[in-house]
Amino acid sequence: MSGDTITHEVQPTIVPAAGKRDTPFTASRAARELGLKRSEFDLSVSLGRIRTLPDEGGGGRRVARAEIERLRTQEGFPESLRERVMTVGTSDAARIMEVSAARFTRLARLGLLVPVAFYLNRYRAVVWLYPAGEVRDFAAGPENASLLKRPLPEGLRDQLDAGVDLRPRNWRGRQLGFLLRQAADDPWEQAAAVASLLDPLQVSEIVGDPYGRAHLNRLRPRPSAHGAPGSPAAHLAERITTAQDPDEIDWLRADLARAVEEARTHRPAPRPAPRHTQRPPVHAPHSQATGTAGQEEHPERPDRLSRHGRQNHHDHQGRHDHQGPDDHQRRHDRLRRSERPAPPDPAWRPGHPDRPHGLLGRLFRRGA
Numbered sequence: 001m002s003g004d005t006i007t008h009e010v011q012p013t014i015v016p017a018a019g020k021r022d023t024p025f026t027a028s029r030a031a032r033e034l035g036l037k038r039s040e041f042d043l044s045v046s047l048g049r050i051r052t053l054p055d056e057g058g059g060g061r062r063v064a065r066a067e068i069e070r071l072r073t074q075e076g077f078p079e080s081l082r083e084r085v086m087t088v089g090t091s092d093a094a095r096i097m098e099v100s101a102a103r104f105t106r107l108a109r110l111g112l113l114v115p116v117a118f119y120l121n122r123y124r125a126v127v128w129l130y131p132a133g134e135v136r137d138f139a140a141g142p143e144n145a146s147l148l149k150r151p152l153p154e155g156l157r158d159q160l161d162a163g164v165d166l167r168p169r170n171w172r173g174r175q176l177g178f179l180l181r182q183a184a185d186d187p188w189e190q191a192a193a194v195a196s197l198l199d200p201l202q203v204s205e206i207v208g209d210p211y212g213r214a215h216l217n218r219l220r221p222r223p224s225a226h227g228a229p230g231s232p233a234a235h236l237a238e239r240i241t242t243a244q245d246p247d248e249i250d251w252l253r254a255d256l257a258r259a260v261e262e263a264r265t266h267r268p269a270p271r272p273a274p275r276h277t278q279r280p281p282v283h284a285p286h287s288q289a290t291g292t293a294g295q296e297e298h299p300e301r302p303d304r305l306s307r308h309g310r311q312n313h314h315d316h317q318g319r320h321d322h323q324g325p326d327d328h329q330r331r332h333d334r335l336r337r338s339e340r341p342a343p344p345d346p347a348w349r350p351g352h353p354d355r356p357h358g359l360l361g362r363l364f365r366r367g368a
Contacts, residue, residue, distance in 0.1 A: 024053055024062035033068050035078040036085075043117065044085045046178040047131070054185065061182065087116060087129040096132065097139040099148050107147060110156055111166035113138060114174055118240065120226050120233050126240070128167055168240045169248060172197050175241075179221055187266045191259035192219035197243050198252050206256050212269040216260075 025033065030050070031041035044050045045061065050071065052061035074080060088096065093113070094104040107113055108128065113135065115128040138144055152160075176197060183189030195203045195216050207213045223241045227233025243249045263269075 022065070024055075024064045025068065026062060027052075027060060030063035030068060034071060034081065036082060040082060040085050043087065044081065045182075046116070047085060048181065049081065049084055052182065084133060086132040088132045088135060089127055089129060092132075093130050093135045096135050097148060103148075106152065106160055108167055109165045110159060111170050112144075112147070114170040115167055116171075116174060118171060120236065124233050124236060126236070128171075169243075169245060171240065172243060172248075186219075187259065187263035188215060188269075189219050191256060191263050192216045193221060194252055194256045194259050196221050196223075197241070198249070198256065199242055202249065202253060203256070206253055207260055209269060211271050212260065212264070215269040 027041060027045075028038065031038050034041065034050075036044065041050070045052055050063060051067050052063055055062050071077060071081060090101050090104055090108075094101040097104060104113075108115070108130070113130055116131050117129040119127050119129075121127055139148065176193060179193035179196065180190055183193050195207075203216065204213060207216060223237070225234075226237035243252050
């Protein structure tokens with residue numbers, strides 16, 4: 001061998017096309033570019049290690065290309081970034097602090113260590129996760145040395161004996177801080193972040209406007225799924241993600257009322273567009289010939305023909321009153337001749353518009 005070392009230049013995985021250099025990455029693509037698991041990426045975003053941008057198309061948070069390059073240029077990347085978002089459970093945290101798992105659990109129940117995430121194991125037991133960096137900082141603090149090596153003070157022991165467990169409440173407080181930081185640009189999203197920790201009944205009591213409630217529900221952050229909907233695991237996770245303590249509920253209700261008022265001042269809740277149905281105007285036709293409203297003059301209407309038949313009958317009767325004896329004889333002869341069979345006229349068939357009505361019509365039909 002010659003001894004020469006052949007090196008391969010590492011090509012960047014991002015080759016932006018012309019006109020797409022400013023297009024931000026989706027969360028999945030950004031996690032791959034930073035060499036992080038998706039859970040590590042989400043935690044980095046929650047802790048503020050990675051800055052994100054809202055997606056105008058409604059597709060979730062995105063990461064700018066400049067932010068990816070900033071993180072890549074940090075010293076020790078990607079191990080340094082992964083170490084800052086590392087989480088540990090109770091056993092590993094106790095090992096870092098050099099205490100027993102039982103003591104660490106008591107300190108966490110008292111709220112001295114705040115969990116950053118949780119999950120349910122196969123036995124539906126809650127497993128709390130803590131930032132490894134915060135555990136190391138707590139162990140290194142000289143003010144915490146007595147809590148690690150000596151018996152706990154009497155006041156803290158009384159709280160533990162009373163069953164205090166601040167881990168779910170502290171997790172909710174930390175989660176609310178994450179959501180408010182992401183929704184800093186939209187007052188309605190900030191109000192939805194507060195509403196996500198309250199029971200829907202509490203939200204309906206605070207927000208009376210149905211359009212405002214619907215808008216909050218659309219913007220409401222959805223927690224991670226834990227088990228099938230309606231399962232015991234899902235109910236347990238719901239109790240963790242929803243405020244339970246009365247003082248916590250009162251604080252969130254007051255904060256929600258204030259946030260919704262500020263959001264309405266900034267921009268009213270969207271409402272559906274009114275429907276404009278163009279209906280034809282309704283006219284009441286008036287017949288000038290008969291003076292009756294609502295009836296239209298038509299040459300083929302039966303009621304008009306019957307009126308004409310009655311008018312002809314009255315005119316004929318008026319003329320009959322002024323006729324003499326000879327006229328009566330001639331009329332009698334015409335009636336006798338009319339009783340003789342006559343060839344049917346096509347215009348007199350049933351249903352024809354010119355079919356005669358009245359007395360003459362009955363005579364003609366009988367003759368036919």
